[in-house]
Amino acid sequence: MSYVIMAVRNLSRSKLRTTLTTLGIVVGVSLMVALFAIGEGMNVRMEEQLRALGGAEIMIYSTSGTRGMRVATRGNPISEEYVETVKAIPGVELATGILSGSGEARKNQTFIIGIDPESYFQLMGELNIIEGRTLLPSDLDSYGTVIGLNLAEELNVTIGSNLNTKSWGGAWDAPWISFEIVGICETGNPQQDRGMFIHLSHAQYILTSKDEYGAGERHVTQILVKTEDPSQIDDVVKRIEETVPDVRVFAAKTMIQRIQESMSTMILFLEGIGSIALIAGTIGILNTMMMSVFERTREIGTLKAIGAKDREILVIILTEAAIIGILAGAIGCMTGAAGTLLWANFSRTGYGITSIQPVITLEILLTMFGIGIVTGVLAGLYPAWRASRMDPVEALRHG
Amino acid sequence: MAEKRIADVRRKVSNFLDTDVPVKTGNIVETQNLTKVYRMGKIDISALTGVDLKVPRGDMICLYGPSGSGKSTLLNLIGGLDKPTSGRIMVDGVDLTKLGGNQLAEFRLRKVGFIFQNYNLIPTLSALENVELPMIFAKVQKKERKKRAVEMLASVKMDDRLKHKPDELSGGQQQRVAIARALVNRPSIILADEPTGAIDTETIRMLMRIIRELNSEGQTFVIVTHDLLVAQACKRSIILRDGRIERELTGKEIAQAIIASGRENARS
Ligand SMILES: Nc1ncnc2c1ncn2[C@@H]1O[C@H](COP(=O)(O)OP(=O)(O)O)[C@@H](O)[C@H]1O
Ligand SMILES: [Mg+2]
Numbered sequence: 001m002s003y004v005i006m007a008v009r010n011l012s013r014s015k016l017r018t019t020l021t022t023l024g025i026v027v028g029v030s031l032m033v034a035l036f037a038i039g040e041g042m043n044v045r046m047e048e049q050l051r052a053l054g055g056a057e058i059m060i061y062s063t064s065g066t067r068g069m070r071v072a073t074r075g076n077p078i079s080e081e082y083v084e085t086v087k088a089i090p091g092v093e094l095a096t097g098i099l100s101g102s103g104e105a106r107k108n109q110t111f112i113i114g115i116d117p118e119s120y121f122q123l124m125g126e127l128n129i130i131e132g133r134t135l136l137p138s139d140l141d142s143y144g145t146v147i148g149l150n151l152a153e154e155l156n157v158t159i160g161s162n163l164n165t166k167s168w169g170g171a172w173d174a175p176w177i178s179f180e181i182v183g184i185c186e187t188g189n190p191q192q193d194r195g196m197f198i199h200l201s202h203a204q205y206i207l208t209s210k211d212e213y214g215a216g217e218r219h220v221t222q223i224l225v226k227t228e229d230p231s232q233i234d235d236v237v238k239r240i241e242e243t244v245p246d247v248r249v250f251a252a253k254t255m256i257q258r259i260q261e262s263m264s265t266m267i268l269f270l271e272g273i274g275s276i277a278l279i280a281g282t283i284g285i286l287n288t289m290m291m292s293v294f295e296r297t298r299e300i301g302t303l304k305a306i307g308a309k310d311r312e313i314l315v316i317i318l319t320e321a322a323i324i325g326i327l328a329g330a331i332g333c334m335t336g337a338a339g340t341l342l343w344a345n346f347s348r349t350g351y352g353i354t355s356i357q358p359v360i361t362l363e364i365l366l367t368m369f370g371i372g373i374v375t376g377v378l379a380g381l382y383p384a385w386r387a388s389r390m391d392p393v394e395a396l397r398h399g
Numbered sequence: 400m401a402e403k404r405i406a407d408v409r410r411k412v413s414n415f416l417d418t419d420v421p422v423k424t425g426n427i428v429e430t431q432n433l434t435k436v437y438r439m440g441k442i443d444i445s446a447l448t449g450v451d452l453k454v455p456r457g458d459m460i461c462l463y464g465p466s467g468s469g470k471s472t473l474l475n476l477i478g479g480l481d482k483p484t485s486g487r488i489m490v491d492g493v494d495l496t497k498l499g500g501n502q503l504a505e506f507r508l509r510k511v512g513f514i515f516q517n518y519n520l521i522p523t524l525s526a527l528e529n530v531e532l533p534m535i536f537a538k539v540q541k542k543e544r545k546k547r548a549v550e551m552l553a554s555v556k557m558d559d560r561l562k563h564k565p566d567e568l569s570g571g572q573q574q575r576v577a578i579a580r581a582l583v584n585r586p587s588i589i590l591a592d593e594p595t596g597a598i599d600t601e602t603i604r605m606l607m608r609i610i611r612e613l614n615s616e617g618q619t620f621v622i623v624t625h626d627l628l629v630a631q632a633c634k635r636s637i638i639l640r641d642g643r644i645e646r647e648l649t650g651k652e653i654a655q656a657i658i659a660s661g662r663e664n665a666r667s
Contacts (some may be wrong), residue, residue, distance in 0.1 A: 002535075009523035302519040305480060306533045306580065307508025309501050392480045396515070 007319040014292070021288040022328045024281030029332025029372045030339060032274035033365065037340045037358035039267040045356050046259055048189050054124035055094075057233055058225035059250045060086065060240060077208070077219035080200075082244050086223055089243055091236040093228045094123045097220035099203040102168035103196065106155050109168050110147075111195035114203020114220075123226050127197070132159040132183035139182060140199045146183035148193035157181060165196065167207050175209045175216075177202055190357065278375055285324060285379035293317060293387045300387050301395025310388040317384035318377060325376020329369040337365065426489075427588050427619050428454035428477055433486035435472050435642075446472040447642045450486070454588070454621060459614040461630045462623045463648060464639035470623040471592055473639070477621065478511045478590045479503040491587040508536055512581025514591035518573040520565040526552060526576045527561040533584045551579035555609055571602035578609065582618070589613075591622045595629055607632035627657045 011018045062078040083097040096119035103112035117135045121127070127134050127146060135146045145163065152158065159181055166176035179198060186193060204216030227236050233251050240249045293300070300313060308316075340358045433450040436443050446469045454460050462470045475481040476488055479495050480503075488495040491510050498506060507513075520529045530548040539547070552558045555575040565573050574594060581589050595603040603626070611632060614620055622633060630636040636648040
């Protein structure tokens with residue numbers, strides 16, 4: 001028999017109370033695990049986005065409404081002719097237009113990325129091709145596509161397979177194209193790895209044409225720009241804004257800054273919520289430990305009478321608190337991880353904030369387990385101190 | 400460095416009990432002019448006034464008196480649970496008035512066994528574990544602990560109930576476990592505060608037989624009671640009244656009082 005066994009017996013004496021006490025920290029810890037995992041996921045996502053930016057220093061999006069565009073397209077349209085306008089602006093070295101949006105291939109949702117292969121790869125660098133070849137100008141006539149590895153695995157297709165593709169949620173007579181897979185790539189960007197690189201005009205047909213027989217609108221959703229001199233980016237941004245109507249122009253570095261700022265606010269906010277839950281849990285433990293110490297006043301008096309020193313009483317009560325902390329930390333880590341994985345599963349195909357894939361690291365779990373224990377012990381400190389300082393005679397006279 | 404200091408302190412704490420006074424008197428307990436005053440707001444309550452008590456080694460003494468006469472107060476002072484307002488208490492050569500909180504705890508651990516009216520066993524622990532408890536505080540090795548706990552429970556004829564929790568035992572059985580717990584660190588003295596207060600006559604007899612047996616083996620007892628059967632079982636009885644020692648009660652007086660109260664002789 002040891003203090004640990006004594007503590008466990010005491011805790012199991014009122015199981016419901018112990019459970020409720022533990023619950024407070026469990027909630028706090030699991031919330032924190034989930035939040036940290038999301039924060040970690042945000043970090044990963046940002047790194048991906050940075051990588052996805054490639055050589056693009058300036059991005060141009062439209063501010064105007066969805067004129068003639070399907071819901072499926074991502075972002076608002078910009079007329080394709082502005083790509084040439086931008087190219088002509090002094091200080092611009094390269095510009096390429098992209099039309100992207102949700103597509104459907106073999107009944108699965110995919111992400112369509114319509115590009116002009118020459119200018120796109122020149123600006124963004126080559127795709128990481130793991131099978132077959134990259135997208136070529138000649139694929140315009142042969143309807144070639146390079147798809148992401150994850151999509152290839154999901155659809156169980158390979159080089160040479162055909163993919164009937166239309167816009168996501170499009171009607172039965174929506175325009176569609178049968179592509180032949182010429183390459184499989186893995187870029188590390190989850191959208192691209194579940195996506196299809198096709199020619200810009202193919203994307204325009206699929207995503208913007210009114211029906212099977214109409215031609216697509218000559219639209220893009222983004223224009224990416226590389227400057228001649230990166231130190232002049234701000235000037236170039238200004239010139240683009242002056243030249244091209246109804247667009248928002250971002251320099252990649254300010255965008256990254258902005259993402260970083262909003263992310264750190266977000267994480268701070270999340271940590272705030274978790275801390276509040278933990279503080280509530282701590283107060284819960286403090287409260288129940290005080291109650292349980294009070295109820296055991298005569299037992300504590302007895303322990304003192306038979307020779308327990310103040311420090312030993314302190315250790316006995318703290319052991320109970322630590323066990324609550326260990327239990328709560330472990331359960332909290334498990335429920336937090338489980339909840340996070342559920343969220344991850346649910347958010348696999350979403351966009352924006354919901355598309356963030358939470359990342360659970362061992363570090364997060366260990367930290368939160370530790371915090372659970374520390375919380376328990378901290379909450380037990382005061383009740384344990386009170387118990388250790390009880391006057392034995394008074395305690396023995398207690399009801 | 401720190402460890403060495405702790406070890407030093409520990410040695411001091413455990414040695415003071417043996418080396419404080421070189422010559423031990425024949426008395427295990429010796430109080431001089433012992434006074435305890437409780438302050439209740441503006442009123443002072445004198446629980447004990449000028450008590451001089453001597454308990455020789457191997458004695459079995461009963462403190463008899465009405466409720467509120469100061470019996471428990473005196474017992475708690477002798478047991479180092481409380482400190483006197485003035486006066487001196489020597490227990491087994493140790494001057495309790497000189498000890499601090501931790502030293503008093505060590506004193507209780509090594510020199511005193513307590514028995515309470517309501518047994519005060521730890522409800523979550525089995526009989527065996529309850530008896531082991533004082534040895535855990537005394538840092539006795541696990542194996543030795545078990546062995547001694549079983550021995551002690553056997554000496555109170557409870558070795559057939561080792562695994563039982565207190566609420567699975569009768570009052571008399573619980574008190575026997577409590578006696579074993581009080582004995583297990585081989586104390587100089589056992590202090591019992593109304594140990595039979597909640598027990599029927601038949602069981603009181605059995606408990607007192609056990610206590611007398613232990614006393615005949617040399618264990619010193621001080622028993623607080625207002626039960627004549629208990630008083631009769633003791634070697635000496637001292638009457639306390641209003642915080643003072645009134646006088647010693649003779650065996651004849653006790654016997655007469657028992658007959659007068661209609662209860663039969665406890666020794667038959
Ligand atoms: N903690 C205390 N505070 C105030 N008065 C006390 C306290 N303990 C005991 N007393 C008083 O001291 C007197 C002796 O009490 P006690 O020793 O418990 O008597 P007994 O055990 O003989 O019944 C009583 O008048 C009691 O009310
Ligand atoms: Mg009393």
